[in-house]
Amino acid sequence: MTMNKILAGVLLGLVLGALDGGTAWFYPEARPLITGILVGSSFKGMVVGLLSAWFARKVQSTAWGITVGAGLGLLFAFLVAANDTLNGRHPYLEIMVPGFVVGAIIGFVTQRVGTPGTAVKEQ
Amino acid sequence: MDTAIGGAYHRFPSTRLSLVEAAATGLPNEALERVIALYWKPVYRFIRLKFRKDNEDAKDLTQGFFTTALERDFFARFDPGKASFRTYLRMAVERFAQNQYAAANRQKRGGDIEFEPVDERAATTESPEQAFEREWQRQLFALSLDDLRAHCEECGKQLHYRIFEAYDLAEGERPSYADLAARHGIPETAVTNHLAWARRTLRGFVTDRVRGTTSGPRELNEEMRRVWI
Amino acid sequence: MDLGDSVLDHLRQVAALPDLAGTHYELECEIGRGGMGVVYAARDRELDRRVALKVLEVALAGEAQLIAKLEHPAVVPIYEAGTLPDGRAFYAMKLVTGLRLDGYVAGLASLAKRLEVIRRVGEALAFAHARGFIHRDLKPQNVMVGEFGEVYVMDWGVDAVAGTPGFRAPDARLDRRSDIYALGGLLQFLLPVPPPPALQAIAAKAMSADPAARYSDVAAFLLDMERFQEGLAVEAWAEPWWHRLRRYGARNAVLLWLLAAYAAVKFLLFFLRNL
DSSP: OOOBHHHHHHHHHHHHHHHHHHGGGGSGGGGGGHHHHHHHHHHHHHHHHHHHHHHHHHOOOHHHHHHHHHHHHHHHHHHHHHHOOBTTBOOHHHHHHHHHHHHHHHHHHHHHSSBOGGGSOOO | OOHHHHTTTTOSSOOOOOHHHHHHTTOHHHHHHHHHHHHHHHHHHHHHHHHOOOHHHHHHHHHHIIIIIOOTHHHHTOOTTTSOHHHHHHHHHHHHHHHHHHSOOOOOOOSSOOOOOOOOOOOOSSOHHHHHHHHHHHHHHHHHHHHHHHHHHHHTOHHHHHHHHHHHTOSSSOOOHHHHHHHHTOOHHHHHHHHHHHHHHHHHHHHHHHHTTSSSHHHHHHHHHHHOO | OOOOHHHHHHHHHHTTSOOOTTSSEEEEEEEEEETTEEEEEEEETTTTEEEEEEEESSOOTTHHHHHHHOOOTTBOOEEEEEEOTTSOEEEEEEOOOEEEHHHHHHTTOOHHHHHHHHHHHHHHHHHHHHTTOOOSOOOGGGEEEETTSOEEEOSTTOOOSSOOTTTSOSSSOOSHHHHHHHHHHHHHHHOOSSOOHHHHHHHHHHTOSSGGGSOSSHHHHHHHHHHHHTTOOOTTOOOOHHHHHHHHHHHTHHHHHHHHHHHHHHHHHHHHTTO
């Protein structure tokens, strides 16, 4: 299956973001807001996926891909956590730490999948 | 050594045929002569060591082998893929001697071929097979040296032979090139050249004699490797 | 004339050296004996470089021409074929400085380097097979590794009648499959102890007693080796499930660690919040 890297990154981010958001179901206090969480998480994942894939087109390095993906994941997770409140406080830890790891995964996979497109010299 | 066996060997360059070629063109006598000239002493020595015969018995057996066992299809039956001619011949000797062992057969066939008396060599620690190979080498060179000497006589290169003899055939200490040059009144470079020529020519004769008892280029290459150190 | 032992041996020695007068080569020293002839190091005066001279009593029909047709990085180039003044035949070829494979192995080269050697030999073999040539006597003594890792396969087309135990296929035919057998033998020779089971299986398949059971060509052999190096399943070996799992794990190690990290982090946070 040949798929453009950017598209692959976006789809991957969407799926992983949704799954990550879905784990909020285990937190009873978050359950009523689950829909919003899922949407937000998916959107966050898509953005990270897009940016990671764009980076992967420019730089081919597994190590850097992981680093950048993790960094992006952390950043956007922070933004989300800063806007949310749960039990009267911002859930920085619960969102940022998993977000960091998910970002790393997205960064790793975008280095590997899809056709790079114009980043690679055409023969 | 009797020059009747030497025959036309000291023609140079040689056009000697290989064993198989000679047999194929129907020259069994010539092939036989070559084989006898080279192999008589090695076979004699082999029989003495392997079957512990005394001088007379061994001579008789050797004589018997070469006159009766070597018929025309001896060469035809030889298969170069299985073993060298030397090994094939040695095994034939063993078979022959074992067949003769019981019989008190003492056929003395005199005739065309004369053999000079062989020396007594001191008992050695080598095996009969090793002795056979060693005698083969010795006889090969002895015959080739005869060829060389005769050739030098023919071509007027007696000086070459004398220098070669003084240096390469010296038992014990060898004279220096300078000594030889002084002794014969020639420059040292001439000594080097004469020696090189003699060795090269000797080599040619050795190769020819081996070629005459091998079946083709492949066997020749293999046999020659056993000749040299 | 009766020759004493010392004179006999002396003659055997002096008359053996090749006489290079009249050629543009200068003899240096003997470097080896193998196959049909003796190999010497010599200097080519015209081109001012060292060469190897293989000297034979009689030229083996077509040997030089055969090697000259095989122009490949792993085949020693032949510069000249001719006859010496003393009547012997010689070939002048590239002087390879390096180790024969038996010496190379003793130097504890890594598995990756050893497999690289097999790969180069295989490529040379495939090249020759494509042109209709067969090596016939492939063995560690006929492979040399140069100081920069270049691999040379020598002594092509020599029909080793006696054969070399361990590298000569049990069936008498000499064709591509017997070359593949020898290549398997070479791999076996290079395997470390204990050997990786997949590589052992590849070698065993190449060395099957039944020629039809071996790899059909050198390319198939090399492909299986490549699969091993990439952590994929090897055609020659039916691996047990737990080995397959381990291999999958090794190939996808990074991803699996990241997923494990995610799971660990989630669990940790979940249980910590209860404290």
